[in-house]
Amino acid sequence: MSRLLILSLVVVAIFAGFSLYHKAKAQPAQATETNEANTGKILIAYYSWSGNTKQVAEAIQKEIGGDLFEIQTVKPYSEDYHTVTEQAKKEINDGYLPELKAKVENLEQYNTVFIGSPNWWGTIAPAVSAFIAENNLSSKRVVPFITHGGGGEQNTCSNMEKQCKGCLVQGKCWVGYSSRTFGISGWLEDIGLKK
Numbered sequence: 001m002s003r004l005l006i007l008s009l010v011v012v013a014i015f016a017g018f019s020l021y022h023k024a025k026a027q028p029a030q031a032t033e034t035n036e037a038n039t040g041k042i043l044i045a046y047y048s049w050s051g052n053t054k055q056v057a058e059a060i061q062k063e064i065g066g067d068l069f070e071i072q073t074v075k076p077y078s079e080d081y082h083t084v085t086e087q088a089k090k091e092i093n094d095g096y097l098p099e100l101k102a103k104v105e106n107l108e109q110y111n112t113v114f115i116g117s118p119n120w121w122g123t124i125a126p127a128v129s130a131f132i133a134e135n136n137l138s139s140k141r142v143v144p145f146i147t148h149g150g151g152g153e154q155n156t157c158s159n160m161e162k163q164c165k166g167c168l169v170q171g172k173c174w175v176g177y178s179s180r181t182f183g184i185s186g187w188l189e190d191i192g193l194k195k
Contacts, residue, residue: 040111042066042193043104047127049077049084052147052179053116059181060114060145064194067110071131072101088120097130104135112141112193115160119146122154129163138166143191144173 044066048054054070061068075098077084091098104110115131117124124146142164146156157173174187188194 041109042112042114043069043107043110044114044116045069045071045104045131046114046116046145047071047118047125047131048116048147049118049125053118053145055179056145056147056174056176056181056184057114057116059184060188063185063188066112066114069104071127073098073127073130074101075099085120088126091126092121092123096126097133098126100127100130100134107135107137110140112143113137114143114145115164116145116147117156117160119148119151119154119156122151122156123159124156124163128160132160132163137164140167141170142167143170143193146173146175147179148175148177150177 042065044057044060046053046057046069048057048070057068060066077087090096115128117128120126142160144157144160146153148156153173153175157175160173161167161169170191172187172191174184176182176184185194
């Protein structure tokens with residue numbers, strides 16, 4: 001073989017190797033896109049009286065993307081803490097579901113739905129119960145997240161699962177004190193929604 005032919009083969013081999021290297025390097029990004037495609041679109045729906053649950057919803061969106069939807073009642077709750085706790089207690093005991101201001105458009109486009117609620121009297125807020133009752137979430141992956149002012153989880157996650165009939169409720173719900181978002185990134189990794 002001539003030196004020119006050998007040199008040409010070496011150059012071709014180097015370019016082929018360089019091309020394969022960059023193709024392999026690009027592969028993880030393609031795998032991530034495929035993962036996102038399998039997860040489908042994400043909706044992060046939440047009710048927030050004081051702003052704590054809203055901050056957690058925004059932290060989740062920052063980590064994994066998705067669309068935010070604030071659950072709002074037609075008749076807003078009082079801004080006075082004592083008044084709202086008494087009203088919430090009565091509504092929960094009576095099984096009352098407040099009328100909601102808006103609906104999620106094209107809910108069918110979402111495969112994964114995060115639902116956030118404050119802990120009110122050991123369960124989810126009536127506005128969140130109304131949201132679950134008004135929307136067909138069957139066959140969707142539902143991921144609960146809860147904020148509290150010291151009461152912890154109590155029956156919030158289990159009651160959300162009971163109310164969400166036909167849903168694929170994520171077993172490990174996130175529970176956080178006030179507006180603290182510590183641990184969200186690790187939790188999202190644990191449940192397979194963040195790489």
